[in-house]
Amino acid sequence: MDKYKVRNNVRKLRFNHDEITQEQLAEKVGVTRQTIIAIEGGKYAPSLELAFKIALVFGVPLQEVFSYELEGDEK
Amino acid sequence: MTYQEKSIAVSLVSHLLIVVYYLVNLFQMQQAGGLVSAKVFSLWAIVIVSTIIVNIIGNILTNILLSIVHAIKTRSEHVEKFIEDERDKLIGLKGSKVSYIAFSIGVLIAMLSFAFGQPPLVMFSLLILSSILGEIIGDISQLYLYQKGF
Numbered sequence: 001m002d003k004y005k006v007r008n009n010v011r012k013l014r015f016n017h018d019e020i021t022q023e024q025l026a027e028k029v030g031v032t033r034q035t036i037i038a039i040e041g042g043k044y045a046p047s048l049e050l051a052f053k054i055a056l057v058f059g060v061p062l063q064e065v066f067s068y069e070l071e072g073d074e075k
Numbered sequence: 076m077t078y079q080e081k082s083i084a085v086s087l088v089s090h091l092l093i094v095v096y097y098l099v100n101l102f103q104m105q106q107a108g109g110l111v112s113a114k115v116f117s118l119w120a121i122v123i124v125s126t127i128i129v130n131i132i133g134n135i136l137t138n139i140l141l142s143i144v145h146a147i148k149t150r151s152e153h154v155e156k157f158i159e160d161e162r163d164k165l166i167g168l169k170g171s172k173v174s175y176i177a178f179s180i181g182v183l184i185a186m187l188s189f190a191f192g193q194p195p196l197v198m199f200s201l202l203i204l205s206s207i208l209g210e211i212i213g214d215i216s217q218l219y220l221y222q223k224g225f
């Protein structure tokens with residue numbers, strides 16, 4: 001069976017939203033900065049609720065922040 | 076190092092000290108001519124009570140001390156909020172699972188020691204040892220998960 005992975009554009013979206021810091025994003029969604037670091041690094045796949053909260057902060061649909069892709073399939 | 080990592084590190088060090096104290100005392104008893112019920116019971120009591128104190132009061136004290144250190148370091152009166160988010164909770168759950176597996180293996184070894192003719196004192200000593208070792212292994216696995224990211 002093919003292995004899929006949750007990928008994200010959080011770093012890019014932060015950059016496009018006035019370079020909002022990891023600390024500020026963490027505060028807005030109610031998690032620690034370490035969790036944002038883990039999400040950005042692709043080490044931690046957030047819960048659906050947290051994923052929606054992050055998308056809300058950037059004002060974009062969920063699929064613009066997170067995608068589910070084949071592992072090793074770099075864009 | 077985050078607040079959670081510091082708290083786990085404190086718990087790990089405390090559990091290591093307790094296990095060293097326990098093993099040194101057990102070894103000394105063994106050297107002095109075998110395990111004596113009264114002495115072993117009092118040692119168990121000390122170890123069990125210390126573990127409970129470490130788990131409850133230790134956590135509270137760590138929280139207070141870290142807040143004081145943070146206030147001194149940043150020289151602000153702003154109280155740092157140590158929030159526990161979903162990732163912390165998941166890491167905590169994974170740590171508990173590892174602790175539980177380690178403890179279960181310890182229980183099995185203790186039961187086997189009894190089945191192979193060791194006295195009940197040895198079996199119960201092994202049970203207590205495995206419970207503390209389970210905590211230590213759980214703490215280490217949590218620290219590992221924090222270092223790795225998840």
